[in-house]
Amino acid sequence: MVSRRMFGGVEVELSNLDKVLYPATGTTKGEVIAYYSAIAPAMLAHIAGRPVTRKRWPNGVDEPSFFEKNLASHAPSWLERHALQHSDRKVVYPVIDSEAGLAWLGQQASLEVHVPQWRFDGDRVGPATRLVFDLDPGPGAGLAECARVALAVRDMVEGIGLPAFPVTSGSKGIHLYVPLDRELSPGGASTVAKQVAANLEKLHPDLVTATMAKSARGGKVFLDWSQNNPAKTTIAPYSLRGRQQPNVAAPRTWKEIEARKALRHLRFDEVLARYRSDGDLLVGLDPPFAADNSATAESGPDALTKYRSMRDPARTPEPVPVERPEPGTDNRYVVQEHHARRLHWDVRLERDGVLVSWAVPKGPPTSSDQNRLAVRTEDHPLEYLDFHGAIPKGEYGAGEMTIWDSGTYDTEKWRDDEVIVDFHGRRLNGRYALIQTKGNQWLMHLMRERQGMPADNTDITDNTDITVADVEPSGGHVIRPSSGAPPFPRGLAPMLATPGDVAELDADEWCFETKWDGFRLIAEIDSGALTVRSRAGNVVTDRYPGMREIARELDGHRVVLDGEAVVFDDHGVANLGLLQAGAARAVFVAFDVLYLDGTSLVRKRYSDRRRVLEALAANAPSLLVPPRLDGSGADAVRYSRAKRLEGVVAKRKDSVYLPGKRGHSWVKQRNWRTQEVLIGGWRRSAVRNFKSLLVGIPHDGRLYYVGRVGTGFAEHDLRDLAARLSGLERKTCPFDNGLTAEERKEAVWVRPKLGGTVRFMNWTEAGRLWHPAWLGSRTERFPPSGDAG
Structure with a gap:
């Protein structure tokens, strides 16, 4: 049966919505299309402007699939397309930059969406906007090992000033994306990624390989840098996978990666729920994309995109406008009493064509002595100014909503982290401040009034000069009189x-x-x-x-x-x-x-x-x-x-x-760091002279343990150090600080007479070297306390 449905103002022809594409879970084509439609606000940012290669399963994942690059001539005319000349032929690629485009992919049973790391520059291959590392576990390794490597990659690229974004691939491993802050020459992205992979292979030879040969991957993670080649593509973030389960290439938090033993791949329904709760975890990865086609741009994301993605107009009485928001008077507000899972009050201020919204669990403050938590939520449409009614059970925000107060307001200050307005309503009257404290958490505060000017506006946000003369040489001060001053701030978080x-x-x-x-x-x-x-x-x-x-x-x-x-x-x-x-x-x-x-x-x-x-x-x-x-x-x-x-x-x-x-x-x-250390012990190994050295730092006549060093040794280093350490063995631990049972395991203690230099990335919270590597040996003349052993 053929039907038509509007997606972002564009009509898409749909058919066979009940066809099962994932037999193991009974997931249908209709559910696939619904997922791609709902996840569009997040996914489009990471595929827009890029040629899309599709992997299609028209008869479901239990049947054969095929890759498709060229766009058929009968494809919808509203799809943007660009032609690229390959060595043997010219290929016309679709460029998916709208919700309708993603719905069309679902209709084609294009479960997997693959894109390169560059965007089109007209009809030419443009510069790469990001790097990607594909962490592929070999036999004997798994997702936990991939997580260890992901953390090492993160620390290395952050060391050169770049963030990294983790994505569990939905198949076997983890993808790491790194945004580029400068344009690289063609092939430059692959060169940079290959160097990072080679460095990590040297630092972690027992865990990482950068070698293509599958014979080198046993028990290791292949750090595949090659997908940064302009001719290569990678599964797109938020794309489904053609596996037995409807898993997704799912953005993750670093906290999840750090808890690596609990890490698993996520299904499409889990990813959609996470997006509705936490938003796009890849914000900041890709620069905004301006479509060349104005009609396409009109159907792209806007301030209400997240709001629409969280609501089905067929199931909730809430207004869900399809039109893009248009600026209004910017002076209206509404406060709604919302009996959802937990009672709270929604404070909404008109701004740039939408209602900027906060959920206030205890309601707006009624005195200047109160600071009320206010949680920033998604922007709402202006139609919400007079909305009241019951949101059905099972829908987002389910519960009864009534209008508690409404009216107009005057704006005194509006910044990303601070809003001050003067309300003129039935219940709210006076100056209120909304101040961001952390993430989506804000405080709502009723400001005191004083003769002449409000007390709470005591020059805390101006940017006028302060001179040294403002602090008297005697230690006294004349910056500002204390009367009417802001209270002594306690618990400020550092910038x-x-x-x-x-x-x-x-x-x-x-x-x-x-x-x-x-x-x-x-x-x-x-x-x-x-x-x-x-x-x-x-x-x-x-x-x-x-x-x-x-x-x-x-x-x-x-x-x-x-x-x-x-x-x-x-x-x-x-x-x-x-x-x-x-x-x-x-x-x-x-x-x-x-x-x-x-x-x-x-x-x-x-x-x-x-x-x-x-x-x-x-x-x-x-x-x-x-x-x-x-x-x-x-x-x-x-x-x-x-x-x-x-x-x-x-x-x-x-x-x-x-x-x-x-x-x-x-x-x-x-900076890359180096540290002079003394060797206080070594760990036994069945395959080489020693597994690792136990090292410490001498200070004030004591030796403080700082960790194990197990990489960076040439063969002659292993032989030479083993021979020299064998004559220095002692029965007791030479370190003056505590070691854990794991750190003492397999230890052979030595008199700390031999030293060396290690290179490392950082210090751990326990005061241990993070990813140390041996640079070279030296003889240490300093005898720490307790040297006799």
Whole structure:
């Protein structure tokens, strides 16, 4: 039976919707089309503008399939198409950039959608926009091993300032996507990916192979870099797979990858539910795509795309407009009392043709002493301004909805992380602030009024100059009178830097600082009382007794500082391994001030905050504020590498502080690290001289264990070290800090007389070397304590 249905304003002819394409689960063609229609807002971003190769199963996955590149002449005229000349023929490819296009693929039983990593530039092959690594487990390996390799790839590419996005392929392994921030020459993407694969093969020879030959893959994961060749394609994110189960190439979180033993592939219904709950996990992977065809562009994603994907107009009385939103007056609001699974109030403000929405579990605050949690939800259509009724059971947001309040509002401020409006309604009257705290979590606050101007608007968001004269040499302050000032902020989350290339930045707009190898801390000093919080917000004051001296020196001030707890080694270099061994010896390195004596500084310029911080340090000898790195970003990176520091952080001079956010106005670049170590033991091996070395760092006459080193050895290194270590064996462990039972397993202890240099990526939270490799040996003259054994 043939029928027609509208998808995003385009009519698609459908047939045989009851045909079963996945016999094991009874999944029909109709369900496949419905999935591709619902997932379109997420999937289109990652396939639009790319030639689509289809793998079709017209009679279901138990019957033969075939690949199809060329677009048949009878295909719908509204499908965009581009011709490419191959060596033997010209191929006309479809370009799928609309919900209707995806529905048409489902109608064709094109279960698998394959695309390259480049987009069309007119009718030519354009530059690659991303890299992809295909992690393919060999015999004896599985998804858990792929997850281990995925984490190693992530750490390597993040080390050069690029993020990575994991996708379980729905078949055997994992795909890792890396967005490119610059144009590479043809074939350049493959070259970069091949180098990463080769480096990881050297670092993890027992786990990773970059060799094409299948004979080399036993028990290992093949890190396939070749799919970055312009002629190759990869299964698209969110595409179904033609397997027994209707699995999907599913975007995952890194937390899921880290819990690798529980990792499994996901079915289409699970992926759709995750998308409706969490949105597209690949946001940031692909740049926005502007279609050449205006009609196609009109049917592409808009501000209501997510809203539509979460509702079926045949099953819910809610308005589900097919038209794109058009701007209105931007001054209307509605608050709906929503008796869903949990009672809450939906606050919706008209903005740019839609209703920007928050769910407030306890309802809007009724006094200025209340801060109410407000969860940012998907934008709603303007028709929701007068919607009330019952959403049926089983549908998104099921439950009774009534209008609690409505009216107009005036906008005082509208930013991505802060909204201040003045409501004029039956129940809501007055100035309210909505402030983002983390992700989709916001606070709704009723602002107090005072004569002349609102108290809660006490200059906390201006960006005017602060001078050193604002802090008196005696330690007093004249920045702002305390009356009417914002309350002392407790629990501020630190601002985070975005990985990037610091060497490209100049000194006109940027300042450069050392990236410290320690624990990030927020110090709250309230008239001599000290509270120290970790990056996660936990109170850790007792761990850092040395910081109490700073609080005593700043007695009389109320100040919030951002900085790092570090322990310096014998060469004056911050060392996280030593910090893990004894936090009580840590010093506090301060690099920002967020609040001082009645004034919030988070919206002041970084250059001004830095001057205030330096003025404070001049009156507090224990407050360590290291100097900025002079010159350009390239100069700072060279200095950092020469001094064997962790890296460099660049901060725009005019940047404000964004608590709890990762801002692009702060950029970090990490150096590859090296570390001098002493050998305190080795682990037995049945196939070579030793399995790994157990190494430590000497400090203050003690030897602190920092991990195992099992790679980087040439054959002569193995023979030479084994021979030299055999004469140094002892019965007791030479390390002064604790080792776990697993770390002691198969250990043969030695007197720590031999040393060497290791290269590694980072420190773990337990103070161990992350992915260390042996660089070379040396003889160590320093005898740690307990050397007799």
